[in-house]
Amino acid sequence: MKAVQFTGHGGREVIEYGDVPDPTPDRDEVLVDVKAGALNHLDVWTRRGLPGLDLEMPHVPGSDAAGVVLEVGEDVTRFGPGDRVALSAGVSCGECEFCRDGEYSMCVNYHVIGEHVPGVHGEMAAIPEDNLVEVPQGVEWETAAAAPLVFQTAWRMLLNRGDLQAGEKVLVLGASGGVGHAAVQIADYAGAEVYATASSEEKLRYAEAVGADHVVDYEAEDFAERVRELTDKRGVDMVVDHVGEATYPDSLRSLAKGGRVVTCGATTGPNPGAGLNRIFWNQLSVIGSTMANPGEVDDVLELVWDGTFEPRIRDVLPMSETARAHEMLEDREGFGKVVVVPDSEYDRA
Numbered sequence: 001m002k003a004v005q006f007t008g009h010g011g012r013e014v015i016e017y018g019d020v021p022d023p024t025p026d027r028d029e030v031l032v033d034v035k036a037g038a039l040n041h042l043d044v045w046t047r048r049g050l051p052g053l054d055l056e057m058p059h060v061p062g063s064d065a066a067g068v069v070l071e072v073g074e075d076v077t078r079f080g081p082g083d084r085v086a087l088s089a090g091v092s093c094g095e096c097e098f099c100r101d102g103e104y105s106m107c108v109n110y111h112v113i114g115e116h117v118p119g120v121h122g123e124m125a126a127i128p129e130d131n132l133v134e135v136p137q138g139v140e141w142e143t144a145a146a147a148p149l150v151f152q153t154a155w156r157m158l159l160n161r162g163d164l165q166a167g168e169k170v171l172v173l174g175a176s177g178g179v180g181h182a183a184v185q186i187a188d189y190a191g192a193e194v195y196a197t198a199s200s201e202e203k204l205r206y207a208e209a210v211g212a213d214h215v216v217d218y219e220a221e222d223f224a225e226r227v228r229e230l231t232d233k234r235g236v237d238m239v240v241d242h243v244g245e246a247t248y249p250d251s252l253r254s255l256a257k258g259g260r261v262v263t264c265g266a267t268t269g270p271n272p273g274a275g276l277n278r279i280f281w282n283q284l285s286v287i288g289s290t291m292a293n294p295g296e297v298d299d300v301l302e303l304v305w306d307g308t309f310e311p312r313i314r315d316v317l318p319m320s321e322t323a324r325a326h327e328m329l330e331d332r333e334g335f336g337k338v339v340v341v342p343d344s345e346y347d348r349a
């Protein structure tokens with residue numbers, strides 16, 4: 001079959017689309033005919049290489065996909081041929097103290113399909129049963145592929161780790177990205193007053209369309225200063241920051257006394273200044289979050305499937321143009337999710 005592959009760590013030139021052996025499902029795995037996949041910043045980091053990430057090359061990437069079940073391993077009980085499914089990429093051991101507490105995304109052996117083990121951006125993928133969710137009839141493949149990773153991440157970050165309450169003020173940075181646009185929708189749904197940053201007039205209008213009450217162009221204005229103005233110098237209760245080094249000091253400046261920054265990533269780098277003086281004097285909290293527990297995944301996807309939340313599709317490309325998809329993410333072009341489909345499907349559409 002054909003699949004996307006990284007021939008090594010490096011620039012976009014390491015991305016190829018070519019032949020790999022057909023996957024065969026293990027006893028607990030499901031073989032899926034992939035209809036669509038979606039890109040995440042994680043794909044870019046995995047391609048560039050991360051400290052401690054030791055991958056066998058070539059590596060098939062992809063942490064989001066949806067499709068139809070072709071066959072199942074003998075121990076699989078929840079799915080059968082013809083079922084419509086989507087991937088939820090977090091893998092936990094089920095045995096460590098955190099798993100036994102139900103905190104699967106804190107598993108000491110936690111890993112992510114596509115990042116630490118081969119991913120799903122090919123014509124087919126063999127996926128553990130525990131990592132599949134059912135996709136109702138009527139949900140588009142692009143939607144089913146685009147939603148799981150970013151919506152589960154934003155859901156846990158805001159509602160569980162961040163404990164966002166109705167009426168609170170929340171600032172979402174980078175509202176045009178995958179996690180950002182999910183966070184705006186979830187914060188709005190939770191009854192928060194939503195402030196959002198983006199880098200162009202078009203992206204700001206888009207942030208408003210998905211639920212932002214106030215928008216700030218971070219390229220034209222000092223966003224922390226603007227947020228303090230908009231809140232009569234008070235600041236916001238929560239900042240959702242997946243940007244990292246470039247924004248973290250200003251995230252702290254945007255907070256009201258007792259406020260919190262929640263982070264699920266650092267696309268501009270992981271080592272900002274600590275700002276401890278601001279943290280203790282204003283009694284701030286910095287809270288990390290990664291992926292989500294299976295129950296949280298079910299809760300948020302229910303709201304995607306029924307149309308409450310909508311993953312916006314920035315573009316749909318054939319998998320052979322995955323390098324272009326990486327370019328769109330790296331250059332922050334457009335808003336929402338970049339979807340890729342196997343070339344054979346793309347040609348049919």
Ligand code: ZN
Binds near residue numbers: 092100
């Ligand atoms: Zn575990």
